[in-house]
Amino acid sequence: MATTVNTSELPLGDPAASALSPVEDYARACRAVTRRLIAADFLSFAVLAAALLIVSTIVNFPSGGFALKSGLAFAVSAPVAFALVGLYSSKPLMISPLDEARGILQGLGLLLIAWFVLGTLVRPESFGRSETIDVLIWLPFALVISLAVRWVVRQKARRRYPERLLIVGAGRAGQRIAERARRRSHEGLHIAGFVDDEPMPLSEEIEDIPVLPESAGINEAIAATGATRVVIAFSRTSPEEMLESLRHSDFGRIPVSIVPRYYDVTPPHSDISELDGMPVVDLKSAELSRGSRSIKRLLDLTVATVAVVLLSPVFLAAAVAIRFDSRGPVFFRQDRLGAGGVPFRIWKFRTMVDGAEALRKGMGHLNEMEDSGPLFKMKSDPRVTGVGRFLRKTSIDELPQLFNVIVGEMSLVGPRPFAVPEAIQIDGWRQRRSDLKPGITGVWQVRGRNDIPFDEMVQFDYMYVANWSVWWDVRLLLQTIPVVLSRRGAS
Numbered sequence: 001m002a003t004t005v006n007t008s009e010l011p012l013g014d015p016a017a018s019a020l021s022p023v024e025d026y027a028r029a030c031r032a033v034t035r036r037l038i039a040a041d042f043l044s045f046a047v048l049a050a051a052l053l054i055v056s057t058i059v060n061f062p063s064g065g066f067a068l069k070s071g072l073a074f075a076v077s078a079p080v081a082f083a084l085v086g087l088y089s090s091k092p093l094m095i096s097p098l099d100e101a102r103g104i105l106q107g108l109g110l111l112l113i114a115w116f117v118l119g120t121l122v123r124p125e126s127f128g129r130s131e132t133i134d135v136l137i138w139l140p141f142a143l144v145i146s147l148a149v150r151w152v153v154r155q156k157a158r159r160r161y162p163e164r165l166l167i168v169g170a171g172r173a174g175q176r177i178a179e180r181a182r183r184r185s186h187e188g189l190h191i192a193g194f195v196d197d198e199p200m201p202l203s204e205e206i207e208d209i210p211v212l213p214e215s216a217g218i219n220e221a222i223a224a225t226g227a228t229r230v231v232i233a234f235s236r237t238s239p240e241e242m243l244e245s246l247r248h249s250d251f252g253r254i255p256v257s258i259v260p261r262y263y264d265v266t267p268p269h270s271d272i273s274e275l276d277g278m279p280v281v282d283l284k285s286a287e288l289s290r291g292s293r294s295i296k297r298l299l300d301l302t303v304a305t306v307a308v309v310l311l312s313p314v315f316l317a318a319a320v321a322i323r324f325d326s327r328g329p330v331f332f333r334q335d336r337l338g339a340g341g342v343p344f345r346i347w348k349f350r351t352m353v354d355g356a357e358a359l360r361k362g363m364g365h366l367n368e369m370e371d372s373g374p375l376f377k378m379k380s381d382p383r384v385t386g387v388g389r390f391l392r393k394t395s396i397d398e399l400p401q402l403f404n405v406i407v408g409e410m411s412l413v414g415p416r417p418f419a420v421p422e423a424i425q426i427d428g429w430r431q432r433r434s435d436l437k438p439g440i441t442g443v444w445q446v447r448g449r450n451d452i453p454f455d456e457m458v459q460f461d462y463m464y465v466a467n468w469s470v471w472w473d474v475r476l477l478l479q480t481i482p483v484v485l486s487r488r489g490a491s
Contacts, residue, residue: 003075011428024106025161025411026161026228026254029157029160029161030063032157033153033154034088034158035085036153036157037088037150037153038088038210040149040150041078041079041082041146041149041150042075042076042078042079044145045074045075045077045078045142045145045146046072046075046144046150047145048075048138048141048142048145049072049074049075052141066382074111074115074138074142074189077111077114078107078108078111078146078203079357081107081108081111081114082103082104082107083101083112084107084110085106085107085257086103087100087103087104087107087109087112095154097147097151097170098478098479099391100150100151100154101143101147101253102341102471103141104146104147104150105143108139108142108143109319112135112139113294115135131309133192144406147238158187158188159188161188161228162188162189162190162223163189163190163229164190164191164192164226164227164228164229165177165181165189165190165191165192165227165228165229165230165231166192166193166194166195166217166218166221166222166225166227166229166230166231167191167194167195167231167233168194168195168196168197168214168230168231168232168233169194169195169232169233169234170194170196170199170200170202170211171194171196171199171200171233171234171260172200173233173234174194174231174233174234175200175202175203175206176364176456177231177233177259178191178194178206178209179203179205179206180447181203181222182206185256186425191206191209192225192226192227192228193209193210193211193212193213193224193225193227194209194210194212195211195212195213195214195221196211196212196213196214197213197214198342199211210225211274214223218230222254227254228254228255229254229255229256229257230254230256230257231256231257231258231259232256232257232258232259233259234259234261252411260281283284290388292468295470296411296468296473297408299412299470299473300328300405300407300412301406303412303477304398304402304405304412308402308403308406311399311402312397313397314399318330318349318391318396318397318399320347321347321351321387322385322388322391323388324351325385325386325387325388326354326387327354328350328353328354328355329350329354330349330350331347331348331349332347332348332349332350332351332352333346333347333348333399334346334348334419335420336417336418336419336423336438336440337417337418337419337420337423337424337434337438338409338410338417338434339434339435339436339437339438340434340435341431341434343420344404344409344410346401346404346409346410347348347400347401347403347404348398348400348401348438349388349396349397349399349400350388350393350411351384351387351388351389351391351392351397352381352383352384352385352386352388353383353385394482394484398440401440405440408437409437410437410438410439411436411437411438411439411440411490412439412440412441412473412477413439413440413441413442413464413476413477414436414437414438414439415433415434415438415439415444415461415462415464415465416438416439416442416444416445416457417428417438417439417440417463418438428457432462432465433458433462433465435465436456436464436465436468441476441477441480442459442460442461442464442476443460443461443463443476444460444461445462445476445480446476446479446483447460
């Protein structure tokens with residue numbers, strides 16, 4: 001049961017903070033981090049230029065000429081290029097390394113364009129093939145070093161100045177935000193509190209979060225909780241009263257985010273347009289164009305083929321271990337529902353005893369997956385073999401699905417492939433998830449795998465289909481790596 005607390009009962013801000021208000025202290029921290037990032041970018045590129053020059057003199061490395069002629073120039077101009085692409089904007093410190101990598105690539109691309117243009121205009125006689133090769137060798141080093149240095153700077157800042165969210169509205173949307181944020185507390189994301197005069201009962205996962213009265217004012221709640229960002233996630237307060245409360249708050253000095261009313265169908269990267277002076281959110285249809293499907297297929301085929309070749313020793317080792325561990329075939333095949341509702345047979349390494357599907361009958365009461373819908377999961381399923389348990393924890397059991405990708409039945413990234421008996425129980429708008437090929441990984445995998453409820457998993461699939469892009473596929477593939485290595489949500 002949610003209990004509303006008085007703002008005077010809460011400590012003001014971060015106990016380790018200065019005499020400044022939490023908003024001022026956080027803003028000062030952001031400015032300090034920006035200065036450190038500028039210095040880190042300059043120093044990392046200057047050190048890289050010097051290092052390549054030293055290496056070139058020792059082993060005749062071809063980039064020595066570039067390091068001597070242009071390395072320091074890049075070091076000086078890199079902060080300017082990064083500023084132009086928004087890497088030094090006054091944002092909260094919660095920026096994804098993948099988003100930062102994309103910004104660094106844009107900044108380096110801007111530097112390269114400027115370098116080529118100036119080179120051909122100022123010194124066309126000495127600007128040639130060898131210098132172009134030097135730049136292409138220098139570029140990956142610059143990306144990796146800049147990303148690593150920036151990650152260290154931001155990690156230190158996040159530990160000292162975590163992002164503290166104050167959520168206006170303790171309803172379903174507000175509580176869902178709090179639950180997801182709590183799972184990312186290790187990344188420096190904390191929940192300062194809720195603001196709501198008539199809160200819904202809080203779920204067990206977040207029942208310790210204080211709920212402050214909205215009638216007392218947002219400014220008082222910000223001061224009492226030390227919040228550094230306000231998230232408006234619906235409340236029973238009228239729009240006029242909410243707007244008036246925001247105008248009297250620290251709005252302008254503290255970031256304010258608004259959850260759209262139809263957040264269930266609003267993609268994260270929706271476009272904002274104008275309708276006679278009024279800002280509106282443009283929703284995208286949950287379907288891919290023919291060109292997008294072709295690009296996605298080309299990416300799938302290329303990456304899956306390369307992965308099968310590189311991982312062939314792992315395939316062999318897994319097959320041998322399965323045959324020695326228990327009786328039965330090496331591979332497990334099961335009917336799953338594919339794109340357009342067409343069934344296909346999925347390939348996986350067998351992780352259970354032979355005949356496990358028949359043994360499942362009568363085990364429904366042992367389902368441990370919260371809000372599982374038609375899914376069945378057990379953390380200590382007695383049908384799983386010793387080798388199978390290891391294969392599941394490391395996700396090696398999923399690797400044979402690369403063959404499903406190569407033949408076109410699956411995609412590297414896409415909605416979760418449900419078994420046919422489970423899939424046919426999905427009805428209504430949720431069926432739109434089948435408009436796209438199921439994937440080996442996806443948003444559901446990155447956000448928690450088996451730890452997230454069934455309805456939320458299906459919503460993630462719908463959002464993915466509605467907001468697909470090449471970059472999002474690449475991003476999800478890269479995000480899958482640390483999830484698999486950490487074994488988070490595996491069973």
